[in-house]
Amino acid sequence: MNGRDLKAKYINFFVSQGHIEIPSASLVPENDPTTLFISAGMHPLVPYLLGQPHPLGKRLTDVQKCVRTGDIDEVGDTFHHTLFEMLGNWSLGDYFKKEMIAFSFEFLTQTLKLPLSKLAVTCFAGDDQAPRDEESAQYWQEQGISPERIAFLPKENNWWGPAGATGPCGPDTEMFYWTGTDPTPAKFDPGNDRWREIWNDVFLQYNKTAGGKYLPLSQKNVDTGMGVERTTAVLSGFEDNYLTVIWQPVIKKITEITGHPYSAADSQRSIRIIADHLKAAVFIIADGVEPSNKELGYVLRRLIRRAIRHGKILGLEQNFTSLIAESVLDNQDNYAGIYPELNANREKIISVLDNEENKFRQTLNLGLQKIQQLINQHHKVTGHQAFDLYQSFGFPLEMIEEELAKNNLTLNREEFDQSKAAHVEQSRTLSAGKFKSGLADHSEIITQYHTATHLLHSALRQVLGTHVQQSGSNITAERLRFDFTHPDKVTPEQLKQIAELVNQKISEKLPVTMAMMPFTAAQAAGALAFFGAKYPGTVSVYTIGNFSREVCTGPHVKNTGELGKFTITKEESAGAGKRRIYAVLS
Numbered sequence: 030m031n032g033r034d035l036k037a038k039y040i041n042f043f044v045s046q047g048h049i050e051i052p053s054a055s056l057v058p059e060n061d062p063t064t065l066f067i068s069a070g071m072h073p074l075v076p077y078l079l080g081q082p083h084p085l086g087k088r089l090t091d092v093q094k095c096v097r098t099g100d101i102d103e104v105g106d107t108f109h110h111t112l113f114e115m116l117g118n119w120s121l122g123d124y125f126k127k128e129m130i131a132f133s134f135e136f137l138t139q140t141l142k143l144p145l146s147k148l149a150v151t152c153f154a155g156d157d158q159a160p161r162d163e164e165s166a167q168y169w170q171e172q173g174i175s176p177e178r179i180a181f182l183p184k185e186n187n188w189w190g191p192a193g194a195t196g197p198c199g200p201d202t203e204m205f206y207w208t209g210t211d212p213t214p215a216k217f218d219p220g221n222d223r224w225r226e227i228w229n230d231v232f233l234q235y236n237k238t239a240g241g242k243y244l245p246l247s248q249k250n251v252d253t254g255m256g257v258e259r260t261t262a263v264l265s266g267f268e269d270n271y272l273t274v275i276w277q278p279v280i281k282k283i284t285e286i287t288g289h290p291y292s293a294a295d296s297q298r299s300i301r302i303i304a305d306h307l308k309a310a311v312f313i314i315a316d317g318v319e320p321s322n323k324e325l326g327y328v329l330r331r332l333i334r335r336a337i338r339h340g341k342i343l344g345l346e347q348n349f350t351s352l353i354a355e356s357v358l359d360n361q362d363n364y365a366g367i368y369p370e371l372n373a374n375r376e377k378i379i380s381v382l383d384n385e386e387n388k389f390r391q392t393l394n395l396g397l398q399k400i401q402q403l404i405n406q407h408h409k410v411t412g413h414q415a416f417d418l419y420q421s422f423g424f425p426l427e428m429i430e431e432e433l434a435k436n437n438l439t440l441n442r443e444e445f446d447q448s449k450a451a452h453v454e455q456s457r458t459l460s461a462g463k464f465k466s467g468l469a470d471h472s473e474i475i476t477q478y479h480t481a482t483h484l485l486h487s488a489l490r491q492v493l494g495t496h497v498q499q500s501g502s503n504i505t506a507e508r509l510r511f512d513f514t515h516p517d518k519v520t521p522e523q524l525k526q527i528a529e530l531v532n533q534k535i536s537e538k539l540p541v542t543m544a545m546m547p548f549t550a551a552q553a554a555g556a557l558a559f560f561g562a563k564y565p566g567t568v569s570v571y572t573i574g575n576f577s578r579e580v581c582t583g584p585h586v587k588n589t590g591e592l593g594k595f596t597i598t599k600e601e602s603a604g605a606g607k608r609r610i611y612a613v614l615s
Contacts, residue, residue, distance in 0.1 A: 030261060030265055031261065031273070031274040031275065032114070032258070032261050032274070035257060035260060035264070036116065036257060039255065040090055040116075042132075042135075042140050043088075043090035043118045043132070044090065046132060047088050048088040048090040048118055049086055049088065050089075050090055051089050051565045053093050053094050054067055054072075055067070055317075056094060056313060056316045057325065058072065058073075059073075059581075065096075065324060065325055065328060066095070066096035066098065066313075066325070067093065067094070067095055067096070068096060068097045069095060069254065070093035070095070070116075070117035070252075070254055071117070071119075071231075073093070074089070074119060074121075076582045076583050077119075077121050078250050078252065080248050081582070081584070082545075084545040084565065084569050085565055085566070085567050086121075087121045087123040088120060088121075089118065089119045090116075090117065090118040091116075092115070092116055092257070093115045093117060094112065094114055094115075094368070095114070095115050096111055096112050096312070096313065096328075097110075097111065097113075098111065098328050101331070102449075104302055104305045105299075105301050105302045106301075107268060107269040107270055107271065107301075108259060108262075110270070110305055111305050111308075112305070112312050112313075113256055113257065113258050114256070114257040115254050116255040116257060117252070117253050117254055117255070118251070119250065119251060119253070121250055122249065125232065125234075125249050126164055126165055126251075129232075130168040130169055130172065130202070130230065131168070131172065133204060133230055133253075134169075134172040134173070137204065137227075137228070143206060143264075145174075146213055147207040147213050148174065148204065148205070148206060148207075149174070149178040149179070149180070149204075149207070149219075149224060150169050150174055150180075150202055150203065150204050150205065151179070151180045151181070151182050151187050151202065151203045151205070151219055152165045152166045152179060152180075152202050153183075153187040153188055153202075154181035154183050154187070155181075156183065156184060158241075158242075158243050159199075159200065159235060159243050162181075162200045165200070165202045166179050166181070175215075177215055177216045178216075178217045179217065180217050180218075180219045182219065187201050188200055188201065189201050189231040189252070190233070190237075191236075191237045196236065196237060197233045197235070197246060197250070198235050198237050198243070199231060199233045199235050199246075200231075200232055201229055201231040201232065202230050203226050203228070203229045203230075204227055205217070205219070205226050205227065206225055206227050207223060208223050208263060208268070226259075227260045228260075230251065230253050231252040231254075232250075232251060233249065233250040233251070233252060234246055234249045258270050258275055258276075261273045261274075261275055271300075271301055271304065278356050279304045279307075279353060282352065282355075283303050283353060284300065286349055287300070287340070287343040288344075289343050289344075296343055298339075299339035299340075299342050299343050300339075302336060302339045303340055303343075304353070306332040306335055306336040307332075307336050307354060308357045309332055310329060310332050310333050310336070310350075310382065311354050311357045311371065313329050313332075314329070314374065314377065314378045314381050314382070315370040315373075315374045315377075315378060316370060319381055320333060320381065321604055325501075326604060330385065333385045333386070333389070334385075334389050337350065337389050337390075341393075341428075348383060348386045348387070349386075350383070351378075351379045351382045351383050354378055354379060354382055355379070358371055358372070358375055393424070396418055396424045397432070399418060400418060400424075400432045400433075401432070404432075404433070404436050408438075410429070410433060410438070411444060412441040412442065412445035412447070413444055413445075413448050415429050415441075415444075416445050416448035417448075419445075419449075420452060426440075426445070472506070474506050474614075475505075475506060475584070476585060477593070477614055478504045478505075478508075478509040478614060479504060479583070479585060480541060480573070480586045480589070481509055481531070481612070482499075482502050482504070482511055483571065484531045484535070484573065484576070484589065484592075485511055485527070485595075485610065485612065486511070486513070486557065486577065487576055487577040488527045488530040488531050489515075491530060492523055492527050493515055493519065493523065493527075496514065497514060498513060498514045498557075499512070499557075500512045500513055500603070500607055501603075507613070508611055508612065509611070509613075509614075510610070510611050511609070511610045511612070512603045512608070513608060513609075514606055515606070515607070515608045516606055518600070518602075518608070519600050524610075527597065528595060528596065528597045531595045532594060532595050534573070534576050534589055535590065535592045535593070535595060537589065538588050538589055539576060539588065539589045540573075540574060540587070540588055541571060541585050541589065542571070543569055543570065544569070544572070545569050545570075546567065547566060547568075548565065548567065548568050551568050554570070554578065556578045556579055557580065558579070558580040569581065569582060573589060574589075593615055595612060595614055596612060596613050596614075596615065597610055597611070597612045598611045
């Protein structure tokens, strides 16, 4: 089975069960400071999981592109990926455990034709905060799963959320498929890695309070996730995800230009890293991100440069990243024609990769000079200094050791590994964002800042011109950050005009209203809708007096008089052709 077939079967199945298909959201979160990238199918749907009505109803399904950055250093094995596609379906206060488990069993055994004899599941074991999930186990048994094939595991294995200190959470049940060639064991051992997880149903039935209590939610939701890459590999009988048709066009292009076969043990890891990182880079660039030294741009730069480093390990001294990008863009088995943003931004993707590769090859030369400088001055390079070279200049560890060996020196690997471990932890913290707000926080101040971004967007367009478009935002309880398209630095006089206009609209106490309407009607009504490439057929439109109208998912205040005084604290560049404003409410 290929990825395209799996996705079609999944969507068609849930559409036949009354679900509406929604488009994949942009990888760049809209008004969400909790994560650098969309990393799960539920992220764009959080307002609706918290109770806001979705314009398309209570049953939804989609294929969501996701990026996870916490495990970049793990990529190179058979199953870690930076970018992946997540199949999902949601019940927003509609069906719950019984129906979802029946859907899951039917899809696995009837649609995918997986034998019952090779299936097993896990359920939540219970603790002093929430009871053992006997209900899910009972529903699985009603479908035909033997009690011997049901394992009860603790929160670390079978519980989701909350995203922050408080909020929706609940038990999950995970489905496993036996991939061994020997007969399937009668009893399920989740510790045996030949049992491969293929699906996860999350039952959001509790609200964790600030006091640590788990109270029943008034709206119970279902949130599921099935990774396309992993499931395609399992169904195709592969232990290695990169052997599937999802990856093979990219792998073949890399082996063609390097001359290294994928089967060779000494080149396999580098080939996987190049394939993974450049595929992720293609999708990230297509969603408007460019390499930089901050946040999203930093992750993109790191991915591209790590791919180039591994190209160098395989002997590639000339630019190659755009050639690999073309093999992603032309992948008929999985991406071509499905994601219009890839075709629409093809030239930009190629250009950004070429420019970054040229810059990085110059940086590598600077790194060589830096190593020699350290050797000349100190007659050694410490493990900490080596990691700085590895991180800042993108030097492969092997190259650092080669340069040291030329001078009869060795590297303190323990010191290097300590620095690397500290950096990995910092990266995971950045990636997770610690969920200080956004997904978990629809508090009063976050809601006020969210509404203020709409006023700021409209004011920017009035003062600077209608070429201004939102390109990102980040909201915390302390401030808002708003990125927008504009070629020049915003002058102090313009910033003053913008702030005065926002405060004028606050003082006018304009009503904030929401209406659901077809996307075409929203466009005809003048609603701004620049964020992301695709929108569902029906959208929610927020209107602020006669001043602002935008397609948005909320949350918002009822009246601009609730916002207080708006003050711009900083204006700066956010990349080529983009500016960034920081502001506070008081």
